[in-house]
Amino acid sequence: MDARVREHAETIADHSTGIGAGDDVVIQMPKEAEDLAVALHEVCGDRGANPIYLNYSKRAQRAFKRSSEEFSEPGHRRALYEEADVFVIARGGANATEDADVDPETNAAYNRAMEEVKRTRLSKTWCLTQYPTASHAQLAGMSTEAYENFVWDAVSLDWDEQREFQSNMVEILDDADEVRITSGEETELTLDVSGNSTLNDYGEANLPGGEVFTAPTRDGVNGEVHFDLPLYRYGREIGGVRLRFEDGKVVSHSAERNEDLLTGILDTDEGSHRLGELGIGMNRQIDRFTYNMLFDEKMGDTVHMAVGSAYPETVGEDNEINESAEHVDMIVDMSEDSVIEVDGEVVQRDGTFVFEDDF
Known part of the structure; x- marks a missing residue:
């Protein structure tokens, strides 16, 4: 694992969220960011926190949106959010344009159904970050290595x-x-x-x-x-x-x-x-x-x-x-x-x- 991944996780825990003993931590990120999820689990273990890992997939979410005729609030998801103390969310999937063919009206309906769930999450301590992946490097017009440097330099600012x-x-x-x-x-x-x-x-x-x-x-x-x-x-x-x-x-x-x-x-x-x-x-x-x-x-x-x-x-x-x-x-x-x-x-x-x- 790149040492900068561990540094990224420590910055999230120490500076961004203040993860401490007994905190229930939701770690939500795509499989491409698994190294960061692993590092965060190590950090949570060091601090006596309790992590749970949600593997976020835009591909799966796209499939759900395109196959559903209507949306309702997911009560089980809201229950998890209500019980959590800290959320760590990372972007960085394999395809930055995965959901490009979802109808705008469908996106709007989905977001309306998720509004209260989102408010619950925003009422807690949370951090949104980026894991450097090839898809986002391509979107930025950069090599993967250059994009990794760009992301981790930005994250490790004073x-x-x-x-x-x-x-x-x-x-x-x-x-x-x-x-x-x-x-x-x-x-x-x-x-x-x-x-x-x-x-x-x-x-x-x-x-x-x-x-x-x-x-x-x-x-x-x-x-x-x-x-x-x-x-x-x-x-x-x-x-x-x-x-x-x-x-x-x-x-x-x-x-x-x-x-x-x-x-x-x-x-x-x-x-x-x-x-x-x-x-x-x-x-x-x-x-x-x-x-x-x-x-x-x-x-x-x-x-x-x-x-x-x-x-x-x-x-x-x-x-x-x-x-x-x-x-x-x-x-x-x-x-x-x-x-x-x-x-x-x-x-x-x-x-x-x-x-x-x-x-």
């Missing part, structure tokens, strides 16, 4: 140093009322964030981390945004997304590629027509686009926004939480001809923050 750097942006956003984002000729968006909290993601729930994020108020988004970087969702690429918001709601949308999939996402439920998250990427160790949102949304010189559910921790007690069975992040490249303003003050220009020396 997270204390990253937290301190990102805290500068948290301080700016935490008491803010309005964020305005402009980029090129097609993005001019204002987001009301008054009363909401900003979180500092430094490798805990997401590993790698590298962003600060908050939620706009449900009715407080207005303007237009062009997400000029693509995303992979349900095994298909969605590219060139454009959304127009009025009073928080998407009133028109388009995509240059796979618009039907975007439409299916937005039509999942009422909450999927609104933004649940605004995130600012601040991890400059992630220096290339790889078609993997776990990494891409953390890149420096980017912002991302998610249609769908908001994280409850970001929503103030006097504001309404946007709830949805979906949470789909999309990215704007802010490296050129772009500005972030907070309450009328420029805090980032062309990817450089106001608290950096070369602003």
Whole structure:
């Protein structure tokens, strides 16, 4: 086993989740990530925790979705989640496009059925990470070895140093009322964030981390945004997304590629027509686009926004939480001809923050 796998497992246990004696730990990952699952079992044994391994298969999930006429909440799965203390989930299957032929309406129906189960999991301590596999290396346009280096370098960042750097942006956003984002000729968006909290993601729930994020108020988004970087969702690429918001709601949308999939996402439920998250990427160790949102949304010189559910921790007690069975992040490249303003003050220009020396 590569020594970096054990290091990855220890980072998850010690930094991301704090696995301790007596914790019931659910380890959910594909068979391609079995080395990481084995290392996590060793770490759990060292710490007196109790692991259970769920072998997640996109191929099996695809078969279930395509053969089912309707979906209901899996009570046995929810029962497991209710009893668990810690979840560790890794991406990294054999085929990154395995579920590309599942109908968007089917995906939406499945997600609606799983909504309460997902909320149960998110209420616990959890970590989502990536195991480097050949399929994701291919998606990123990299050799397997280069992709392994890329993933494990990103995972093994000095997270204390990253937290301190990102805290500068948290301080700016935490008491803010309005964020305005402009980029090129097609993005001019204002987001009301008054009363909401900003979180500092430094490798805990997401590993790698590298962003600060908050939620706009449900009715407080207005303007237009062009997400000029693509995303992979349900095994298909969605590219060139454009959304127009009025009073928080998407009133028109388009995509240059796979618009039907975007439409299916937005039509999942009422909450999927609104933004649940605004995130600012601040991890400059992630220096290339790889078609993997776990990494891409953390890149420096980017912002991302998610249609769908908001994280409850970001929503103030006097504001309404946007709830949805979906949470789909999309990215704007802010490296050129772009500005972030907070309450009328420029805090980032062309990817450089106001608290950096070369602003």
